[in-house]
Amino acid sequence: MSDSPTDRRDPAALDITAARPDPALLDLPWHLPLAEWPESLLAALPRGISRHIVRFVRFRGGLLAVKEIKPDIAHREYAMLRDLQRLDLPTVVPFGVVSGRHAADGTPLDACLLTRHLQFSLPYRALFSHELRPDAATRLIDALAVLLVRLHLLGFWWGDVSLSNTLFRRDAEAFSAYLVDAETGELFPSLTRGQREHDLDIARVNIAGELMDLEAGGMLPADADPVVISERIMFRYRELWGALTAPERFGTGDRWRVDDRIARLNALGFDVGELAISTDVGGLHIQIQPKVVDAGHHSRRLARLTHLQVEENQARRLLNDLDSFAASQNRQDDDEETVARDWLTQIYEPITRMVPAELRQKLEPAQLFHEVLDHRWYMAEAAGHDIAIEDAVRSYVEQILPMKPDEQSVLGVDTIEMPVYAAPPPEDERG
Numbered sequence: 001m002s003d004s005p006t007d008r009r010d011p012a013a014l015d016i017t018a019a020r021p022d023p024a025l026l027d028l029p030w031h032l033p034l035a036e037w038p039e040s041l042l043a044a045l046p047r048g049i050s051r052h053i054v055r056f057v058r059f060r061g062g063l064l065a066v067k068e069i070k071p072d073i074a075h076r077e078y079a080m081l082r083d084l085q086r087l088d089l090p091t092v093v094p095f096g097v098v099s100g101r102h103a104a105d106g107t108p109l110d111a112c113l114l115t116r117h118l119q120f121s122l123p124y125r126a127l128f129s130h131e132l133r134p135d136a137a138t139r140l141i142d143a144l145a146v147l148l149v150r151l152h153l154l155g156f157w158w159g160d161v162s163l164s165n166t167l168f169r170r171d172a173e174a175f176s177a178y179l180v181d182a183e184t185g186e187l188f189p190s191l192t193r194g195q196r197e198h199d200l201d202i203a204r205v206n207i208a209g210e211l212m213d214l215e216a217g218g219m220l221p222a223d224a225d226p227v228v229i230s231e232r233i234m235f236r237y238r239e240l241w242g243a244l245t246a247p248e249r250f251g252t253g254d255r256w257r258v259d260d261r262i263a264r265l266n267a268l269g270f271d272v273g274e275l276a277i278s279t280d281v282g283g284l285h286i287q288i289q290p291k292v293v294d295a296g297h298h299s300r301r302l303a304r305l306t307h308l309q310v311e312e313n314q315a316r317r318l319l320n321d322l323d324s325f326a327a328s329q330n331r332q333d334d335d336e337e338t339v340a341r342d343w344l345t346q347i348y349e350p351i352t353r354m355v356p357a358e359l360r361q362k363l364e365p366a367q368l369f370h371e372v373l374d375h376r377w378y379m380a381e382a383a384g385h386d387i388a389i390e391d392a393v394r395s396y397v398e399q400i401l402p403m404k405p406d407e408q409s410v411l412g413v414d415t416i417e418m419p420v421y422a423a424p425p426p427e428d429e430r431g
């Protein structure tokens, strides 16, 4: 291929780094600054506030987030995201880097970092524009605290912790948080207390600023104090960090406390990979300290039983439903996997399939299942008797789901311009 100066659009001038390079990438208009890419290639999804230009590009039936950024930073962030993925941390999935871009007249252009669009994720501003529950801010901060603890446990210092650099997915009643911007981050074998506190301080200051922005835009409840809410990140972080890592000392007669600690970690959604146990010189006391903890206790168990890949709290909810299914059929002592398979084919799949295709953009199947269970509970309460699950689904699909915004590919505007909804969706009336 030619590399003559008159033929700068030649894709050979491009340099594509990707785990699985896809030649179809060459068809995208890399010779144009990202801001000038034709609308026909783009999906207008809500984006958080960012320094760089970010666009969502349709690619092979999916969506890529494309960020225009200096080549060295793009490569560094790409490599960092790959490392974080290898550590099984919740981050956006890196797809590649395109560098060596030139405009038609030969002017060099910045590189592009490509990540897979995180389905059903929402930037916090989009959540605030259609989430009218007064505790939205605290639920986001709780999710961010879990994310920060998970990153810190594996030695990642973020350096730019903020709501803008995080994406949120619904996770039953809660949210789960994903890191989206790894530009400033660094990986260490482990973090010092000072490094962790530094990140925490950055988080608090950024969150306060972001909440003040929301307040100025009338998107925060009138009595909410951004500074007070922002301090919650420190509290929730320290609480979880302590529960996961603090040593515990007890008399040798109290050995049950070892199992108790493990059960408490499981309840928080963590598995214990390694637990250090030591006794003191006199042999009267035992000290235990979790050394390796892995997030995803419930989601891993559900995946093992059913192959469903869902968020942690969704998994908790689904496992509860599986338990009550087993109980209702008197099968608590049956082989767990067989019961799980029956639950999947008799309950979960039929219910999630009852949603008409045109409404499937609204919520992930597992989230929908969770909401249908809630809906059935409210229906039963109002009616004063049990409601068949099929009736609950029908009512939910007819009355609640159509009112919800599409979350797979939410509204076609920048979140900054998104209006606050005038009327709350019906479920908010339930408090």
Ligand SMILES: Nc1ncnc2c1ncn2[C@@H]1O[C@H](COP(=O)(O)OP(=O)(O)O)[C@@H](O)[C@H]1O
Residues within 6 Å of the ligand: 046, 047, 048, 049, 050, 051, 052, 053, 054, 065, 067, 092, 093, 115, 116, 117, 118, 121, 123, 164, 165, 166, 167, 180, 181, 182, 183
């Ligand atoms: N893979 C992705 N999936 C969904 N949204 C994304 C993705 N990548 C970026 N975004 C959106 O773009 C915004 C800006 O991305 P970010 O990496 O923070 O850019 P900057 O470095 O300019 O701050 C994010 O807040 C998020 O809303």
Ligand SMILES: [Mg+2]
Residues within 6 Å of the ligand: 049, 050, 051, 164, 165, 181
């Ligand atoms: Mg950012």
